[in-house]
Amino acid sequence: MTGMSRYYELRLYKMLPTRMPVFHDLLGVQVPPLFAKCGVSRPLGFWESYAGPYAPLFGYILPWESLDARMAAWTRFYADPVWQEKLSTNYAGQQRVDRPSVLILRPSAVWPRFHSEGPVAELSGIHEMRIYRGRQFEDDALLAARVGAAQEHGAEVLGVFDGWIGLPTDSRIVFLAWPDDAQRLATRSREATLYPGDFAQSHVMRPLGYGVPMTNFSTAFPERAP
Amino acid sequence: MLYELSFYQCAPGAWSKALAALKGLTPRMGQHRLGLWQPDGGARPAHFLMLSQWPDLETRDRIHDPLAADPAWRTTSQAFAECEHWIVTPTRGAPEFSGKWNTGELFEFRVQEVVNGSQAAAGADFWNIVAQQIATAGGRVVGQFDAVLGPNRPNFVTILAWPDFQALHEGWRAMDRDEGVVRQRQAEIDALGRPYHDRMIQYLVKSVAP
Numbered sequence: 468m469t470g471m472s473r474y475y476e477l478r479l480y481k482m483l484p485t486r487m488p489v490f491h492d493l494l495g496v497q498v499p500p501l502f503a504k505c506g507v508s509r510p511l512g513f514w515e516s517y518a519g520p521y522a523p524l525f526g527y528i529l530p531w532e533s534l535d536a537r538m539a540a541w542t543r544f545y546a547d548p549v550w551q552e553k554l555s556t557n558y559a560g561q562q563r564v565d566r567p568s569v570l571i572l573r574p575s576a577v578w579p580r581f582h583s584e585g586p587v588a589e590l591s592g593i594h595e596m597r598i599y600r601g602r603q604f605e606d607d608a609l610l611a612a613r614v615g616a617a618q619e620h621g622a623e624v625l626g627v628f629d630g631w632i633g634l635p636t637d638s639r640i641v642f643l644a645w646p647d648d649a650q651r652l653a654t655r656s657r658e659a660t661l662y663p664g665d666f667a668q669s670h671v672m673r674p675l676g677y678g679v680p681m682t683n684f685s686t687a688f689p690e691r692a693p
Numbered sequence: 694m695l696y697e698l699s700f701y702q703c704a705p706g707a708w709s710k711a712l713a714a715l716k717g718l719t720p721r722m723g724q725h726r727l728g729l730w731q732p733d734g735g736a737r738p739a740h741f742l743m744l745s746q747w748p749d750l751e752t753r754d755r756i757h758d759p760l761a762a763d764p765a766w767r768t769t770s771q772a773f774a775e776c777e778h779w780i781v782t783p784t785r786g787a788p789e790f791s792g793k794w795n796t797g798e799l800f801e802f803r804v805q806e807v808v809n810g811s812q813a814a815a816g817a818d819f820w821n822i823v824a825q826q827i828a829t830a831g832g833r834v835v836g837q838f839d840a841v842l843g844p845n846r847p848n849f850v851t852i853l854a855w856p857d858f859q860a861l862h863e864g865w866r867a868m869d870r871d872e873g874v875v876r877q878r879q880a881e882i883d884a885l886g887r888p889y890h891d892r893m894i895q896y897l898v899k900s901v902a903p
Binding site: 533534535538554562564565566567568569570571602605631632633634635636637 | 695749750751754767771774775776777778779780806808809810841842843844845846847885
């Protein structure tokens, strides 16, 4: 499989209640040009979630080839006068993000098995981020069996990652795109019967119009209206 | 310079094996490892804490990548139920962390949530008020870091040294009663609904390896 980056940065923001709507304008409209200016990678997908342990959640994922380049880019971003101005607007009595988590993932050895060979397209529908925990999931075959079962039941596999920094190193993070939530729920019920010993934290998310992930988290972005 | 704080939780009954595994990493870690401690208490379960320093993250991964791929380490690491690594950077005003510790002192690790967006104010508050009170009580700040890569940010990781438990207890007790500190905390609660420095995971630690 080609096109995988060495590292992926997953940013999960637990939002303060009612602050999500204005945050979309900040992250969806105002910040992307600033990312480009400061060398922050273009995000591969944006989501919001009202169903999961961090809800209300705003999340996005970015690819990196070098963590040192990542550190330098975010340092430039945070020091940029334009961002400083937006930050003071963001927090001056208007705090929006309660607790942000900044996590570094590595592509899993399992991921290439689920690489879609079809045309690259935006994957809408309902997305699910599963965080599998437990030493048993260090077994690639076991993880592949779980991901494969979801795929057989209608999910498209966006990506499969290993926890590297900021979350337990036995974490395996799987992003699935479901046609709808009924299909996802039916599969979860089936899995609960088949694999009663599994634990996977599940975040059910909607991809956002300004950052719908592409097949395989591809960087072949479509042209979007500004 | 970047720093890494690692939390290790042992598999049941595997404490000794886990300690041996971490000590066995010494040749690989070399000068990058600043300390390995056995924590006492703490709301987050941890059997060992480790602090490392790195000139950059490429150097870190040149050591971690072969380790993760090493079949011998994969077997040895079965002694751990969980490992988690955070990347932390010194806060503005923090002393340079030397890793040269007086082993006769009592060390305290405080992993404390800071209200998001208030890091600068919380840092100034710490150095202008809290650190002064700690010094008055006979303690000293060994290091303070901001977790830049990690969960549930922002978190300040503060490492303190106290002459003994009595000084630690009396120091924090006096802080809770100091009029200036009380006024400052009330102002923070009035403005934000909570103090800058919020929930905390605290460990008293004992060094188990250099």
